[in-house]
Amino acid sequence: MQINLTRRSSNDAAKLRCLAWRYTAMTEPDTSDDVCVYCGSTKALTDDHIPPKTLFPKPRPSNLITVRSCRACNEGASKDDEYFRLMISMRHDTGDHPAVKKILPTIYRSLQKPTKKGFQQALFNSMGDLDIVSGGNIYLGTAPGYDVDLRRLDRVAARITAGLYFYEFGNRVPGNLHVTAYSTSGLDNVNSDAKARVFNIFNKVTRNQPRVFGENVFAYWFQQVQGHDTMSAWVLAFYERVEFLCLVTPNEDVI
Ligand SMILES: [Zn+2]
Numbered sequence: 001m002q003i004n005l006t007r008r009s010s011n012d013a014a015k016l017r018c019l020a021w022r023y024t025a026m027t028e029p030d031t032s033d034d035v036c037v038y039c040g041s042t043k044a045l046t047d048d049h050i051p052p053k054t055l056f057p058k059p060r061p062s063n064l065i066t067v068r069s070c071r072a073c074n075e076g077a078s079k080d081d082e083y084f085r086l087m088i089s090m091r092h093d094t095g096d097h098p099a100v101k102k103i104l105p106t107i108y109r110s111l112q113k114p115t116k117k118g119f120q121q122a123l124f125n126s127m128g129d130l131d132i133v134s135g136g137n138i139y140l141g142t143a144p145g146y147d148v149d150l151r152r153l154d155r156v157a158a159r160i161t162a163g164l165y166f167y168e169f170g171n172r173v174p175g176n177l178h179v180t181a182y183s184t185s186g187l188d189n190v191n192s193d194a195k196a197r198v199f200n201i202f203n204k205v206t207r208n209q210p211r212v213f214g215e216n217v218f219a220y221w222f223q224q225v226q227g228h229d230t231m232s233a234w235v236l237a238f239y240e241r242v243e244f245l246c247l248v249t250p251n252e253d254v255i
Pocket of ligand 1 (some may be wrong): 036037038039040041069070071073074
């Protein structure tokens, strides 16, 4: 099985780039064993759960992945992680997932904290009636929804992929590569040719066996690109509904 990543320089690529978020390693990989998997620092390291452990209801599974992260990277990501959890657990299609039902009370409680008032207000300001379109592009009517900052979600997905890359291959994403994350739900407005290329890769990767954590809280698939060992494609799925395609490729356009 081969994944074809051909270089494109069309409008599609520009559109996709707007939707995606790209993670680039800040420094060349460090040869030391104990480094922050995100930035390569060797200072103030802690264990970082990937994906964030707050996505899992308690009792949490014992096989959660941890990687080493410096305090700056860890703290810098925590607000994004919280936004990610809130946005994907409030989607109309994840509410019936047993794990989401279990974590929602915790999320609502955390929104009551005085320090979260600004966040809560911003959330409610972004809510409105959104059109719901089914997978086959059949209009399903209007449902209460909220605007999601997809790039922020993609940023979390790319970071998780950088962590998984270290977990699987034992080294950081090399400095000449980057991680690009595409939320599949962000592709609705992309022309069908570009969308088809993303889903073509998506479908090939998900033919492999996934690694699953919790009761289908998180699953990921990955595949290295034949002939290019360091390049790889990843699919992350949260609550069996929210999916991202993440590509680890050289620093040039690939879709
Ligand atoms: Zn770091």
